[in-house]
Amino acid sequence: MPESAAPFATRAGLEAAWARRAALHEDPDLDVYRLFHGHGDGAPGCTLDRLGEGWVATGPEAWLAELPALLREMGQAPAWLIGRARPGPGTPRLLLGSQPPERVTVTEHGLQFDIEPMASRNVGLYLDTRQARQWIREHSAGRLILNLFAYTGSLGVAAAAGGARGVTHMDMQKRALRRVRTNLELNELRVDARDLIAGDLYVHLRRMAKGSRRFDGIILDPPPQVPGRGAHRPSGQDYETLLPATLPLLSPGGWLLCFFSRRNQSQATCEAAIQDAASVPLEVIHRGTSGDDFPEADANAKLSFSAFAHRA
Numbered sequence: 001m002p003e004s005a006a007p008f009a010t011r012a013g014l015e016a017a018w019a020r021r022a023a024l025h026e027d028p029d030l031d032v033y034r035l036f037h038g039h040g041d042g043a044p045g046c047t048l049d050r051l052g053e054g055w056v057a058t059g060p061e062a063w064l065a066e067l068p069a070l071l072r073e074m075g076q077a078p079a080w081l082i083g084r085a086r087p088g089p090g091t092p093r094l095l096l097g098s099q100p101p102e103r104v105t106v107t108e109h110g111l112q113f114d115i116e117p118m119a120s121r122n123v124g125l126y127l128d129t130r131q132a133r134q135w136i137r138e139h140s141a142g143r144l145i146l147n148l149f150a151y152t153g154s155l156g157v158a159a160a161a162g163g164a165r166g167v168t169h170m171d172m173q174k175r176a177l178r179r180v181r182t183n184l185e186l187n188e189l190r191v192d193a194r195d196l197i198a199g200d201l202y203v204h205l206r207r208m209a210k211g212s213r214r215f216d217g218i219i220l221d222p223p224p225q226v227p228g229r230g231a232h233r234p235s236g237q238d239y240e241t242l243l244p245a246t247l248p249l250l251s252p253g254g255w256l257l258c259f260f261s262r263r264n265q266s267q268a269t270c271e272a273a274i275q276d277a278a279s280v281p282l283e284v285i286h287r288g289t290s291g292d293d294f295p296e297a298d299a300n301a302k303l304s305f306s307a308f309a310h311r312a
Protein backbone atom coordinates (compact mmCIF):
# COMPACT_ATOMS: atom_id res chain seq x y z
CA MET A 1 0.00 0.00 0.00
CA PRO A 2 1.50 3.40 -0.84
CA GLU A 3 2.24 5.45 2.28
CA SER A 4 -0.30 8.16 1.31
CA ALA A 5 -3.08 5.52 1.18
CA ALA A 6 -2.12 4.01 4.56
CA PRO A 7 -4.59 4.28 7.46
CA PHE A 8 -4.18 7.22 9.83
CA ALA A 9 -3.50 6.68 13.48
CA THR A 10 -7.00 6.79 14.95
CA ARG A 11 -8.00 7.51 18.52
CA ALA A 12 -8.24 3.74 19.18
CA GLY A 13 -4.81 3.19 17.63
CA LEU A 14 -3.27 6.02 19.63
CA GLU A 15 -4.84 4.71 22.84
CA ALA A 16 -3.58 1.18 22.20
CA ALA A 17 -0.08 2.55 21.52
CA TRP A 18 -0.28 4.62 24.72
CA ALA A 19 -1.27 1.57 26.78
CA ARG A 20 1.56 -0.49 25.24
CA ARG A 21 4.09 2.03 26.56
CA ALA A 22 2.84 2.07 30.17
CA ALA A 23 6.27 1.16 31.56
CA LEU A 24 7.88 4.08 29.73
CA HIS A 25 5.25 6.60 30.89
CA GLU A 26 5.85 5.49 34.47
CA ASP A 27 9.65 5.71 34.33
CA PRO A 28 10.52 8.86 36.31
CA ASP A 29 13.95 8.95 34.71
CA LEU A 30 12.78 9.08 31.11
CA ASP A 31 10.90 11.81 29.24
CA VAL A 32 11.97 11.11 25.66
CA TYR A 33 10.63 8.15 23.65
CA ARG A 34 8.32 7.23 20.78
CA LEU A 35 4.61 7.34 21.57
CA PHE A 36 3.40 6.00 18.23
CA HIS A 37 5.49 4.11 15.68
CA GLY A 38 3.80 3.91 12.26
CA HIS A 39 4.44 0.37 11.06
CA GLY A 40 4.20 -1.59 14.30
CA ASP A 41 1.38 0.51 15.78
CA GLY A 42 -0.84 0.06 12.74
CA ALA A 43 -0.54 3.27 10.73
CA PRO A 44 2.60 3.35 8.54
CA GLY A 45 3.86 6.89 8.02
CA CYS A 46 2.46 8.29 11.29
CA THR A 47 4.83 8.85 14.20
CA LEU A 48 4.56 10.68 17.49
CA ASP A 49 7.51 11.33 19.78
CA ARG A 50 7.59 12.63 23.33
CA LEU A 51 10.37 15.17 23.84
CA GLY A 52 10.11 16.29 27.44
CA GLU A 53 6.98 18.38 27.92
CA GLY A 54 6.19 18.52 24.22
CA TRP A 55 5.49 16.15 21.37
CA VAL A 56 6.45 16.00 17.68
CA ALA A 57 4.23 14.28 15.10
CA THR A 58 5.06 13.33 11.53
CA GLY A 59 2.57 11.97 9.03
CA PRO A 60 0.10 12.87 6.29
CA GLU A 61 -1.17 16.45 6.32
CA ALA A 62 -4.77 15.35 6.88
CA TRP A 63 -3.77 13.37 9.99
CA LEU A 64 -1.81 16.31 11.44
CA ALA A 65 -4.93 18.45 10.96
CA GLU A 66 -7.02 15.93 12.97
CA LEU A 67 -4.47 15.19 15.66
CA PRO A 68 -5.12 18.13 18.06
CA ALA A 69 -8.80 17.20 18.34
CA LEU A 70 -7.95 13.50 18.78
CA LEU A 71 -5.55 14.30 21.60
CA ARG A 72 -8.06 16.60 23.30
CA GLU A 73 -10.64 13.78 23.18
CA MET A 74 -8.08 11.50 24.80
CA GLY A 75 -7.40 14.07 27.53
CA GLN A 76 -3.78 14.51 26.43
CA ALA A 77 -2.36 18.02 26.74
CA PRO A 78 1.34 18.26 25.80
CA ALA A 79 2.84 21.73 26.40
CA TRP A 80 3.38 21.92 22.65
CA LEU A 81 2.74 19.71 19.65
CA ILE A 82 4.81 20.24 16.52
CA GLY A 83 3.74 18.65 13.24
CA ARG A 84 5.86 17.83 10.20
CA ALA A 85 3.93 16.70 7.11
CA ARG A 86 5.21 13.55 5.40
CA PRO A 87 5.13 13.09 2.48
CA GLY A 88 5.87 16.73 1.90
CA PRO A 89 8.52 19.28 2.75
CA GLY A 90 8.23 18.47 6.45
CA THR A 91 8.32 22.12 7.51
CA PRO A 92 7.61 22.08 11.25
CA ARG A 93 4.61 24.00 12.58
CA LEU A 94 2.85 24.37 15.89
CA LEU A 95 -0.36 22.30 16.07
CA LEU A 96 -1.26 22.62 19.75
CA GLY A 97 -0.11 24.43 22.90
CA SER A 98 2.36 27.27 23.05
CA GLN A 99 5.42 27.83 20.88
CA PRO A 100 8.31 25.73 22.30
CA PRO A 101 11.66 27.29 23.10
CA GLU A 102 14.27 26.94 20.35
CA ARG A 103 16.06 24.32 22.45
CA VAL A 104 14.88 22.04 25.20
CA THR A 105 16.66 19.52 27.41
CA VAL A 106 15.31 16.00 27.69
CA THR A 107 16.24 13.20 30.09
CA GLU A 108 16.98 9.60 29.20
CA HIS A 109 17.88 7.42 32.17
CA GLY A 110 19.61 10.25 33.93
CA LEU A 111 21.42 11.62 30.87
CA GLN A 112 20.45 15.03 29.48
CA PHE A 113 20.27 15.79 25.77
CA ASP A 114 19.80 19.02 23.87
CA ILE A 115 16.85 19.00 21.46
CA GLU A 116 15.69 21.42 18.75
CA PRO A 117 11.92 20.84 18.58
CA MET A 118 11.48 22.93 15.42
CA ALA A 119 14.29 21.27 13.44
CA SER A 120 13.14 20.47 9.94
CA ARG A 121 14.71 17.00 9.97
CA ASN A 122 16.07 15.38 13.11
CA VAL A 123 15.60 17.11 16.46
CA GLY A 124 19.10 16.01 17.51
CA LEU A 125 18.57 12.65 19.20
CA TYR A 126 17.83 9.24 17.70
CA LEU A 127 15.25 7.71 20.01
CA ASP A 128 15.64 4.19 18.59
CA THR A 129 19.20 3.86 19.95
CA ARG A 130 18.27 4.22 23.64
CA GLN A 131 19.16 0.57 24.37
CA ALA A 132 22.50 0.99 22.61
CA ARG A 133 23.29 3.98 24.85
CA GLN A 134 22.52 1.77 27.84
CA TRP A 135 24.88 -0.98 26.63
CA ILE A 136 27.64 1.50 25.87
CA ARG A 137 27.26 3.10 29.29
CA GLU A 138 27.66 -0.30 30.93
CA HIS A 139 30.72 -1.30 28.88
CA SER A 140 32.91 1.80 28.69
CA ALA A 141 34.50 2.10 32.14
CA GLY A 142 38.22 2.79 31.84
CA ARG A 143 38.18 2.47 28.04
CA LEU A 144 39.26 4.82 25.30
CA ILE A 145 36.28 5.09 22.94
CA LEU A 146 36.00 6.26 19.32
CA ASN A 147 32.53 7.40 18.23
CA LEU A 148 32.29 7.38 14.43
CA PHE A 149 29.44 9.16 12.60
CA ALA A 150 28.92 10.87 15.95
CA TYR A 151 26.20 13.39 14.93
CA THR A 152 25.25 15.13 18.24
CA GLY A 153 27.27 12.59 20.21
CA SER A 154 24.62 10.82 22.28
CA LEU A 155 26.39 7.46 22.03
CA GLY A 156 29.70 9.03 23.07
CA VAL A 157 28.01 10.89 25.92
CA ALA A 158 26.79 7.49 27.16
CA ALA A 159 30.38 6.19 26.99
CA ALA A 160 31.72 9.19 28.92
CA ALA A 161 28.95 8.86 31.51
CA GLY A 162 29.89 5.19 31.86
CA GLY A 163 33.41 6.14 32.91
CA ALA A 164 35.33 6.03 29.62
CA ARG A 165 38.94 7.20 29.93
CA GLY A 166 38.35 9.38 26.89
CA VAL A 167 35.90 9.64 23.98
CA THR A 168 36.79 10.88 20.49
CA HIS A 169 33.88 11.97 18.31
CA MET A 170 34.13 12.19 14.53
CA ASP A 171 31.58 13.70 12.14
CA MET A 172 31.63 15.73 8.95
CA GLN A 173 29.20 18.35 10.32
CA LYS A 174 30.83 21.05 12.45
CA ARG A 175 27.42 22.09 13.74
CA ALA A 176 26.73 18.56 15.00
CA LEU A 177 30.06 18.56 16.82
CA ARG A 178 29.15 21.83 18.54
CA ARG A 179 26.09 20.01 19.83
CA VAL A 180 28.31 17.15 21.08
CA ARG A 181 30.01 19.76 23.23
CA THR A 182 26.64 21.02 24.49
CA ASN A 183 25.52 17.49 25.34
CA LEU A 184 28.74 16.74 27.22
CA GLU A 185 28.42 20.01 29.15
CA LEU A 186 24.78 19.32 30.00
CA ASN A 187 25.97 16.13 31.69
CA GLU A 188 28.95 17.82 33.35
CA LEU A 189 31.34 15.64 31.39
CA ARG A 190 34.83 16.76 30.37
CA VAL A 191 35.15 18.39 26.94
CA ASP A 192 38.47 18.40 25.10
CA ALA A 193 38.34 20.17 21.73
CA ARG A 194 40.93 17.69 20.38
CA ASP A 195 38.37 14.91 20.83
CA LEU A 196 35.87 16.58 18.48
CA ILE A 197 37.13 15.81 14.98
CA ALA A 198 35.32 17.43 12.06
CA GLY A 199 35.67 16.21 8.49
CA ASP A 200 35.40 13.17 6.26
CA LEU A 201 36.08 10.19 8.47
CA TYR A 202 37.33 8.12 5.54
CA VAL A 203 40.25 10.56 5.40
CA HIS A 204 40.72 10.85 9.17
CA LEU A 205 40.67 7.08 9.76
CA ARG A 206 43.44 6.52 7.23
CA ARG A 207 45.50 9.26 8.90
CA MET A 208 44.86 7.91 12.41
CA ALA A 209 45.87 4.36 11.45
CA LYS A 210 49.39 5.69 10.74
CA GLY A 211 49.69 6.96 14.32
CA SER A 212 49.96 4.94 17.52
CA ARG A 213 46.64 5.78 19.17
CA ARG A 214 44.39 2.73 19.59
CA PHE A 215 40.90 2.43 21.09
CA ASP A 216 39.28 -0.09 23.47
CA GLY A 217 35.82 0.50 22.04
CA ILE A 218 34.69 1.76 18.64
CA ILE A 219 31.13 2.82 17.85
CA LEU A 220 30.38 2.51 14.13
CA ASP A 221 26.95 3.89 13.21
CA PRO A 222 26.97 4.72 9.49
CA PRO A 223 23.81 6.20 7.98
CA PRO A 224 21.70 3.87 5.77
CA GLN A 225 23.41 5.44 2.76
CA VAL A 226 26.83 6.95 3.43
CA PRO A 227 26.86 10.13 1.32
CA GLY A 228 28.90 9.80 -1.85
CA ARG A 229 30.27 6.41 -0.88
CA GLY A 230 27.68 3.72 -1.06
CA ALA A 231 25.77 4.37 -4.27
CA HIS A 232 27.68 1.72 -6.20
CA ARG A 233 27.80 -0.77 -3.34
CA PRO A 234 25.36 -3.47 -2.26
CA SER A 235 25.39 -2.16 1.30
CA GLY A 236 24.62 1.55 1.60
CA GLN A 237 26.14 1.52 5.08
CA ASP A 238 29.45 0.78 3.38
CA TYR A 239 30.84 -1.63 5.98
CA GLU A 240 32.98 -3.09 3.19
CA THR A 241 35.16 0.05 3.19
CA LEU A 242 34.64 1.13 6.77
CA LEU A 243 35.77 -2.11 8.43
CA PRO A 244 39.28 -2.24 6.95
CA ALA A 245 39.66 1.46 7.78
CA THR A 246 38.41 1.05 11.36
CA LEU A 247 39.76 -2.28 12.64
CA PRO A 248 43.45 -1.23 12.66
CA LEU A 249 42.43 1.30 15.35
CA LEU A 250 40.86 -1.32 17.66
CA SER A 251 43.04 -2.80 20.42
CA PRO A 252 42.96 -6.56 20.97
CA GLY A 253 40.34 -7.16 23.69
CA GLY A 254 38.44 -4.07 22.59
CA TRP A 255 34.86 -4.02 21.31
CA LEU A 256 33.33 -2.81 18.07
CA LEU A 257 29.65 -1.81 18.11
CA CYS A 258 27.96 -1.90 14.68
CA PHE A 259 24.46 -0.70 13.80
CA PHE A 260 22.36 -2.31 11.07
CA SER A 261 19.58 -0.47 9.29
CA ARG A 262 18.86 -2.96 6.49
CA ARG A 263 15.19 -3.83 6.52
CA ASN A 264 15.55 -6.96 4.40
CA GLN A 265 18.35 -8.80 6.24
CA SER A 266 18.49 -10.57 9.57
CA GLN A 267 20.87 -9.39 12.27
CA ALA A 268 22.70 -12.74 12.01
CA THR A 269 23.29 -12.18 8.28
CA CYS A 270 24.63 -8.67 8.92
CA GLU A 271 26.93 -10.00 11.67
CA ALA A 272 28.26 -12.76 9.43
CA ALA A 273 29.07 -10.21 6.73
CA ILE A 274 31.05 -8.16 9.28
CA GLN A 275 32.92 -11.22 10.54
CA ASP A 276 33.73 -12.36 6.99
CA ALA A 277 35.03 -8.96 5.98
CA ALA A 278 37.08 -8.45 9.16
CA SER A 279 40.83 -8.98 9.13
CA VAL A 280 40.82 -10.01 12.83
CA PRO A 281 38.65 -12.54 14.73
CA LEU A 282 35.45 -10.85 15.92
CA GLU A 283 33.14 -12.61 18.38
CA VAL A 284 29.57 -11.43 18.91
CA ILE A 285 29.24 -10.51 22.60
CA HIS A 286 25.93 -8.64 22.56
CA ARG A 287 22.87 -8.22 20.36
CA GLY A 288 20.40 -5.39 20.77
CA THR A 289 17.55 -3.65 19.00
CA SER A 290 15.47 -0.52 19.28
CA GLY A 291 13.17 -0.45 22.34
CA ASP A 292 9.58 -1.61 22.71
CA ASP A 293 8.45 1.88 21.65
CA PHE A 294 9.58 0.94 18.11
CA PRO A 295 7.44 -2.17 17.46
CA GLU A 296 7.75 -3.85 14.07
CA ALA A 297 5.72 -6.77 12.73
CA ASP A 298 8.85 -7.94 10.89
CA ALA A 299 11.76 -8.36 13.33
CA ASN A 300 14.25 -7.64 10.53
CA ALA A 301 12.76 -4.17 10.10
CA LYS A 302 13.89 -3.12 13.58
CA LEU A 303 17.09 -1.16 13.98
CA SER A 304 19.59 -3.61 15.44
CA PHE A 305 23.11 -3.41 16.79
CA SER A 306 25.75 -5.99 17.60
CA ALA A 307 28.85 -5.73 19.74
CA PHE A 308 31.89 -7.75 18.67
CA ALA A 309 34.97 -8.44 20.76
CA HIS A 310 38.38 -8.37 19.06
CA ARG A 311 39.69 -11.77 20.18
CA ALA A 312 43.19 -11.73 18.67
Ligand SMILES: C[S@@+](CC[C@H](N)C(=O)[O-])C[C@H]1O[C@@H](n2cnc3c(N)ncnc32)[C@H](O)[C@@H]1O
Nearest residue numbers: 149150151152171172173199200201221223227
Ligand atom coordinates in the same frame (compact mmCIF):
# COMPACT_ATOMS: atom_id res chain seq x y z
C1 LIG B 1 22.75 8.51 11.31
S1 LIG B 1 23.71 9.87 11.82
C2 LIG B 1 24.59 9.08 13.11
C3 LIG B 1 23.82 9.08 14.40
C4 LIG B 1 24.67 9.08 15.64
N1 LIG B 1 25.53 7.91 15.72
C5 LIG B 1 23.81 9.19 16.88
O1 LIG B 1 23.63 8.17 17.57
O2 LIG B 1 23.27 10.26 17.13
C6 LIG B 1 24.88 9.96 10.52
C7 LIG B 1 25.99 10.99 10.70
O3 LIG B 1 27.04 10.62 9.81
C8 LIG B 1 27.71 11.80 9.40
N2 LIG B 1 28.49 11.44 8.21
C9 LIG B 1 28.05 10.93 7.05
N3 LIG B 1 29.08 10.70 6.19
C10 LIG B 1 30.21 11.06 6.85
C11 LIG B 1 31.60 11.04 6.52
N4 LIG B 1 32.03 10.60 5.34
N5 LIG B 1 32.48 11.48 7.43
C12 LIG B 1 32.06 11.92 8.65
N6 LIG B 1 30.76 11.95 9.02
C13 LIG B 1 29.84 11.53 8.14
C14 LIG B 1 26.59 12.79 9.20
O4 LIG B 1 27.08 14.11 9.27
C15 LIG B 1 25.63 12.43 10.34
O5 LIG B 1 25.83 13.26 11.46
